[in-house]
Amino acid sequence: MSTFEDxxxxxxxxxxxxIERKEPVFHGNTLNNAPISEAQLHQYDRxxxxxxxxxxxxxxxxxxxxxxxAMQQDEALLATEAAxxxxxxxxxxxxxQIHRNNALFSQVATDPRIADIARxxxxxDLYIHQSRLNFKPGFNxxxxxxHSDFETWHAEDGMPGMRALSxxxxxxxxxxxxxxxxxxxxxxxxxxxxxxxTPKDYYRKSLKAQxxxxxxxxxxxxxxxxxxxxxxxxxxxxVLLFDCNLMHGSNSNITANPRSNLFFVYNAVSNxxxxxxxxxxxxxxxxxxxxxFSPLLAPEPQKKAV
Amino acid sequence: MSTFEDxxxxxxxxxxxxIERKEPVFHGNTLNNAPISEAQLHQYDRxxxxxxxxxxxxxxxxxxxxxxxAMQQDEALLATEAAxxxxxxxxxxxxxQIHRNNALFSQVATDPRIADIARxxxxxDLYIHQSRLNFKPGFNxxxxxxHSDFETWHAEDGMPGMRALSxxxxxxxxxxxxxxxxxxxxxxxxxxxxxxxTPKDYYRKSLKAQxxxxxxxxxxxxxxxxxxxxxxxxxxxxVLLFDCNLMHGSNSNITANPRSNLFFVYNAVSNxxxxxxxxxxxxxxxxxxxxxFSPLLAPEPQKKAV
Numbered sequence: 001m002s003t004f005e006d007x008x009x010x011x012x013x014x015x016x017x018x019i020e021r022k023e024p025v026f027h028g029n030t031l032n033n034a035p036i037s038e039a040q041l042h043q044y045d046r047x048x049x050x051x052x053x054x055x056x057x058x059x060x061x062x063x064x065x066x067x068x069x070a071m072q073q074d075e076a077l078l079a080t081e082a083a084x085x086x087x088x089x090x091x092x093x094x095x096x097q098i099h100r101n102n103a104l105f106s107q108v109a110t111d112p113r114i115a116d117i118a119r120x121x122x123x124x125d126l127y128i129h130q131s132r133l134n135f136k137p138g139f140n141x142x143x144x145x146x147h148s149d150f151e152t153w154h155a156e157d158g159m160p161g162m163r164a165l166s167x168x169x170x171x172x173x174x175x176x177x178x179x180x181x182x183x184x185x186x187x188x189x190x191x192x193x194x195x196x197x198t199p200k201d202y203y204r205k206s207l208k209a210q211x212x213x214x215x216x217x218x219x220x221x222x223x224x225x226x227x228x229x230x231x232x233x234x235x236x237x238x239v240l241l242f243d244c245n246l247m248h249g250s251n252s253n254i255t256a257n258p259r260s261n262l263f264f265v266y267n268a269v270s271n272x273x274x275x276x277x278x279x280x281x282x283x284x285x286x287x288x289x290x291x292x293f294s295p296l297l298a299p300e301p302q303k304k305a306v
Numbered sequence: 307m308s309t310f311e312d313x314x315x316x317x318x319x320x321x322x323x324x325i326e327r328k329e330p331v332f333h334g335n336t337l338n339n340a341p342i343s344e345a346q347l348h349q350y351d352r353x354x355x356x357x358x359x360x361x362x363x364x365x366x367x368x369x370x371x372x373x374x375x376a377m378q379q380d381e382a383l384l385a386t387e388a389a390x391x392x393x394x395x396x397x398x399x400x401x402x403q404i405h406r407n408n409a410l411f412s413q414v415a416t417d418p419r420i421a422d423i424a425r426x427x428x429x430x431d432l433y434i435h436q437s438r439l440n441f442k443p444g445f446n447x448x449x450x451x452x453h454s455d456f457e458t459w460h461a462e463d464g465m466p467g468m469r470a471l472s473x474x475x476x477x478x479x480x481x482x483x484x485x486x487x488x489x490x491x492x493x494x495x496x497x498x499x500x501x502x503x504t505p506k507d508y509y510r511k512s513l514k515a516q517x518x519x520x521x522x523x524x525x526x527x528x529x530x531x532x533x534x535x536x537x538x539x540x541x542x543x544x545v546l547l548f549d550c551n552l553m554h555g556s557n558s559n560i561t562a563n564p565r566s567n568l569f570f571v572y573n574a575v576s577n578x579x580x581x582x583x584x585x586x587x588x589x590x591x592x593x594x595x596x597x598x599f600s601p602l603l604a605p606e607p608q609k610k611a612v
Contacts (some may be wrong), residue, residue, distance in 0.1 A: 255535060
């Protein structure tokens with residue numbers, strides 16, 4: 001058990017809980033040398049996300065996709081736990097820990113166009129809590145139900161507080177047709193404590209289809225009424241930055257167009273994971289950095305990325 | 307076995323087939339007394355569908371929704387085969403034959419705002435081949451995979467040719483978020499013969515999730531490239547008219563907003579079903595009118611509906 005106070009109880013509770021967020025969204029206190037505009041910061045703070053169109057060039061995207069193809073052929077990689085398939089087929093759904101098991105993507109993780117913004121918003125040294133390559137295949141890509149990533153990272157990984165954010169780099173055009181991520185803007189201000197104990201080794205199942213740690217429908221109705229829905233459809237090369245507690249999900253994809261993205265979770269070094277709350281066994285290293293912890297090297301100060 | 311020639315072989319074939327449509331889309335030969343504009347007719351002919359925004363008033367929609375609520379409480383109705391539930395829950399998915407088992411909806415089936423257009427396009431006396439109320443519940447509404455309705459009506463019901471159309475009356479707002487119907491405009495010009503024999507009593511399963519009579523992915527890739535994708539998102543009260551062979555489908559619905567619609571299939575009396583091709587046992591009456599066949603009474607000539 002952790003000696004930290006559990007600010008956000010979940011799973012081991014009798015009734016769903018709505019808890020106001022304790023931490024700020026922007027952890028800094030100055031706009032000096034900000035890598036984003038004041039308007040962009042305000043938007044991120046208010047909505048819990050920021051869409052940066054075409055941050056990566058089409059030739060960079062091409063290079064990433066070629067690497068993705070190579071990974072889909074890499075049988076040694078596919079045999080590892082880090083490679084997760086669709087629940088009803090052998091199609092690849094995710095490859096985890098790409099900041100360690102892939103040279104190209106470990107570079108992307110430290111790319112100042114993203115990392116500088118994360119460092120600015122979280123106002124601390126950073127490390128990668130989790131990274132992955134997501135595929136949503138054409139024709140039978142399954143939905144991801146509504147969830148807050150922080151709920152899982154907190155309950156299953158022991159991430160103490162909300163001082164983390166995700167960067168999703170779109171490798172394919174995300175449209176209203178192929179299951180673009182839907183978000184509830186502003187929902188990052190409220191935590192939903194979810195009912196339902198975490199089964200042992202639950203991650204093996206939850207990575208394919210999550211049922212524990214998902215909010216109850218009454219809370220989701222409240223949230224949708226309070227915050228509304230917004231699509232984050234955007235072109236390949238765009239980057240979606242979003243707060244760790246933003247409520248998000250996506251519908252299935254029956255179109256011919258796969259939906260793929262790179263996904264990096266930046267956590268503040270001061271928010272490093274502890275022993276999981278509720279005494280749960282921690283998830284393995286490929287899902288949540290613990291033993292292999294190492295801060296990202298801060299590069300020389302950059303000009304504005306966007 | 308039917309003595310008609312099977313113009314559109316499907317199911318009992320070795321390889322997928324793409325067959326050019328034999329029949330016209332607009333079966334008439336004059337625009338005199340047309341209930342839609344020439345531009346609308348051209349659009350329907352070209353795209354295979356026509357969206358008529360707000361054809362029914364909000365108070366009519368309210369009345370339909372109240373009737374829907376009553377049907378969801380009607381245990382006698384729920385116990386019949388005409389009531390179909392979701393594959394993974396007891397949530398109601400469809401109620402069939404509403405033009406016979408519900409007084410209000412049998413009136414709607416003959417409403418001149420729809421029926422006159424259907425009669426004009428099909429240029430014949432009409433009858434209702436199938437009718438239903440569709441619910442796509444919030445949070446766990448499943449997708450409908452790509453299909454042509456005609457493929458099923460032809461292969462399983464013995465509908466000889468393409469002289470039928472559907473009218474979908476939206477009872478809830480259909481949005482990009484809650485699984486609005488996606489169509490491939492122009493796809494009604496080509497028939498995809500699907501591989502895979504029809505199992506006995508297949509309709510019991512297919513109404514929940516169709517796997518036989520769905521096109522192969524290579525044909526769908528060709529179709530999507532050739533015809534593209536379009537959303538038919540629209541407000542409650544709008545009507546979507548679409549040709550029997552239009553390729554359509556919809557993604558899942560994880561939002562809180564259910565998606566409901568009334569659905570009437572108008573078939574030309576001259577295109578009445580025969581013994582199903584391939585010698586299949588016909589589907590029951592609640593899915594395909596055969597024994598209870600009776601032409602809709604043509605009302606007095608109306609002014610333009612839209």
